[in-house]
Amino acid sequence: MSERGTRLRRLEPAAIGGVMSREVANFRTYWKGTTFSSVLEPIVYLLAFGLGLSATLVDEVHGIPYVQFVGTGMVATAVIFSSALPAMFGTFVKHRFQNTYDAILAAPVDVEELVSAEMLWIGLRASVYGCVPLLVTIAFGLDPAPGMLLVPLFCLATALGFAGFGVAMAATVAKIDQFNYVTALFVTPLFLVSGAFFPIDELPEGVQVVAQLNPLHQLVELVRGGAFGYEAVDILRFAGLAAFALVMWRVAVKRMSARLID
Amino acid sequence: MAAIELRGVVKRFGPITAVDGLDLDVPEGICLGLLGPNGAGKSTTMRLLTGQALPDAGELRALGHELPGDAKAARAEMGVVPQLDNLDVDVTVEDNLAVFARLYRVPDVGAAVDRALDLARLRERRRDAVDELSGGMRRRLLLARGLVHEPRLILLDEPTVGLDPQIRTQLWTLIDDLRSHGTTILMSTHYIEEAERLADEVAVMTHGKVISRGRPAELIAEHAGRETAEIYAPPERLAEARAIAETDGLRVRPAGPAIAIVGSERAGNGAVPEDAVRRAASLEDVFVLLTGEEAE
Numbered sequence: 001m002s003e004r005g006t007r008l009r010r011l012e013p014a015a016i017g018g019v020m021s022r023e024v025a026n027f028r029t030y031w032k033g034t035t036f037s038s039v040l041e042p043i044v045y046l047l048a049f050g051l052g053l054s055a056t057l058v059d060e061v062h063g064i065p066y067v068q069f070v071g072t073g074m075v076a077t078a079v080i081f082s083s084a085l086p087a088m089f090g091t092f093v094k095h096r097f098q099n100t101y102d103a104i105l106a107a108p109v110d111v112e113e114l115v116s117a118e119m120l121w122i123g124l125r126a127s128v129y130g131c132v133p134l135l136v137t138i139a140f141g142l143d144p145a146p147g148m149l150l151v152p153l154f155c156l157a158t159a160l161g162f163a164g165f166g167v168a169m170a171a172t173v174a175k176i177d178q179f180n181y182v183t184a185l186f187v188t189p190l191f192l193v194s195g196a197f198f199p200i201d202e203l204p205e206g207v208q209v210v211a212q213l214n215p216l217h218q219l220v221e222l223v224r225g226g227a228f229g230y231e232a233v234d235i236l237r238f239a240g241l242a243a244f245a246l247v248m249w250r251v252a253v254k255r256m257s258a259r260l261i262d
Numbered sequence: 263m264a265a266i267e268l269r270g271v272v273k274r275f276g277p278i279t280a281v282d283g284l285d286l287d288v289p290e291g292i293c294l295g296l297l298g299p300n301g302a303g304k305s306t307t308m309r310l311l312t313g314q315a316l317p318d319a320g321e322l323r324a325l326g327h328e329l330p331g332d333a334k335a336a337r338a339e340m341g342v343v344p345q346l347d348n349l350d351v352d353v354t355v356e357d358n359l360a361v362f363a364r365l366y367r368v369p370d371v372g373a374a375v376d377r378a379l380d381l382a383r384l385r386e387r388r389r390d391a392v393d394e395l396s397g398g399m400r401r402r403l404l405l406a407r408g409l410v411h412e413p414r415l416i417l418l419d420e421p422t423v424g425l426d427p428q429i430r431t432q433l434w435t436l437i438d439d440l441r442s443h444g445t446t447i448l449m450s451t452h453y454i455e456e457a458e459r460l461a462d463e464v465a466v467m468t469h470g471k472v473i474s475r476g477r478p479a480e481l482i483a484e485h486a487g488r489e490t491a492e493i494y495a496p497p498e499r500l501a502e503a504r505a506i507a508e509t510d511g512l513r514v515r516p517a518g519p520a521i522a523i524v525g526s527e528r529a530g531n532g533a534v535p536e537d538a539v540r541r542a543a544s545l546e547d548v549f550v551l552l553t554g555e556e557a558e
Binding site for chain 2: 099
C-alpha cells in the first residue's frame with residue numbers, strides 16, 4: 001500500500017471539507033434568492049399570523065405576546081424547511097439527475113463521508129437561516145436575551161436530524177413526486193404540532209404525548225427557553241435532539257450506501 | 263507490478279450476470295482498450311475498480327490495493343473520467359477543478375487547477391460557468407478534472423460517446439498525450455476506431471468476460487487474417503455469396519447493407535465474387551466476428 005493510501009481513514013476532515021467546498025461553490029451561485037426568501041418569509045408570517053391574529057383573536061399565550069410566541073416558534077419552521085426539504089430534493093437531484101455522487105465517490109471519499117458532509121452543510125446553513133425569524137422577532141419588539149446565543153446550536157442539532165431524514169428519504173423514494181407523500185405524512189404534521197403557532201397543551205392528551213416525540217416541538221421549547229428563560233428539562237430536550245441527529249445520520253448513511261454502492 | 267489485476271471477478275444484478283469470471287491484467291504504462299458492445303460489462307468493471315460496485319466473487323487489485331476493502335486508497339491514486347457529464351454547471355470552470363483538487367487532497371490546489379486548465383486549454387475560460395462552455399470544452403474539462411491530481415492510473419469510461427468527430431479528435435489528442443507520458447490508462451469503448459487509435463492493447467469483452475486480447479495488429483492477424491472482401495449486392499445474391507464462402511470454410515459477417523468475407527486471402531477459386539471490394543482486415547472484423555454485434 002502506498003504511503004498516501006495508509007493515511008486514508010474513516011470520516012476524514014479533508015474528504016468532508018472537500019464535499020462541503022463543492023456545496024459552498026454552488027451556494028455562491030444561488031445564495032441571494034435563498035437568503036431573500038428566508039428573511040422575507042418570517043416577516044410575512046409575523047405580519048399575517050402575529051399582528052393579524054393578535055389584533056383580533058389572540059393577544060398572548062402563556063403570558064407571551066402572540067407576535068413573540070409565533071416569532072420564536074417560527075425558528076423551528078425555518079429549520080425544517082431549510083433542512084428536510086433541501087436534503088430530500090437536493091440529494092435526489094444530485095444522485096439521479098446530475099450524477100454528482102458518482103463523480104464524488106470516484107474520488108477518495110466514501111459514502112459515510114459524503115452523507116456526513118451533506119448533512120453538515122445543510123445543518124450549518126439551516127442553523128443560520130433558523131436564526132433569522134428570531135432576529136426578525138427582535139425587530140418586532142422581542143427583547144434580546146443571553147440565552148438566545150444557544151439557539152444556533154439547537155437549530156444545528158435539529159437541522160442535522162432533519163437533513164439526515166431528508167437524505168434517507170431521497171435514498172428511499174423511487175420517483176421525485178413521491179416526496180409529496182413524505183411532505184404530507186411527515187413534514188407538514190410535524191410542523192403543525194410543533195407548538196409554533198399554538199400551544200400543544202390545549203390538544204388532546206394522546207396528541208400531546210406524540211408531540212413530545214416531535215423534534216420540532218423540542219426545538220420550539222428550547223428557543224422559547226432561550227428567549228424567556230430555560231428550565232432544567234431543557235437539557236433533556238437538547239439531548240433528545242442530539243440523539244435524533246445521531247440516529248438519522250446512521251439511517252442516512254445506511255440508506256445511501258444501499259443506493260450508491262451496487 | 264500490474265496496475266490492475268482481476269481474477270475470476272463476478273458481479274450479478276439479480277438474475278443478470280454483468281461480469282462473469284473476468285480475468286484482466288493491465289501492466290503499468292500501457293493503454294488498454296476494453297472493447298465491447300453495450301451491456302458487455304465494461305462500465306460495471308470500471309465501477310468495481312472504484313469500489314462503487316462490490317464483487318460477488320473474485321479478487322481485485324488496483325495499484326497494489328486490495329479492492330473493495332482498500333478502494334479509497336486506490337481511488338486517491340487513480341483518476342476517473344465518466345461516460346456522463348457530471349460537472350457542476352452553474353459553477354465556474356476553476357471551481358469545478360478546485361473542488362476535485364481538494365477531494366484528492368492535492369497540497370497546492372491553485373497550481374493543480376492551473377495545470378488542469380492548461381491541459382484542457384481552458385485558461386481563458388476559467389471564470390466562466392460550465393453552462394457557458396461548448397460541448398467539446400465540457401468534455402475537455404471533464405477529462406482535466408479526472409487528472410487534476412496527476413493520477414498513476416486513469417479509467418476512461420466511454421470517453422467520447424455521443425460526441426461529434428471534431429470533439430472526439432480533440433479528446434484523442436489529449437489521451438494520446440497522457441499515454442505518451444507513461445500514464446496507465448484503462449479505457450472502455452465501443453468505438454473500434456477509438457480503440458485502434460489509442461490502445462496499445464485491446465481486450466474484447468462480451469457477456470462479462472474477456473474473450474480475446476492482444477495488440478490490434480495481433481488480434482487482426484489471429485482472428486481475421488490479412489484481407490476482407492466486401493460484397494454489395496441485392497439480398498438474394500448476398501445469401502448465395504455467403505453460402506459459397508461458408509462452404510469454402512470462410513467466415514462471413516454482416517457489414518451494414520453488405521456482407522464481409524473475412525480472411526478472403528485464403529479463399530479458393532470462385533469463393534469470392536470478382537466484383538467484391540478487397541481491403542485489409544480490420545479490428546472491426548475481429549469485433550464483429552467475436553461478439554456477433556455490429557460495430558460503431
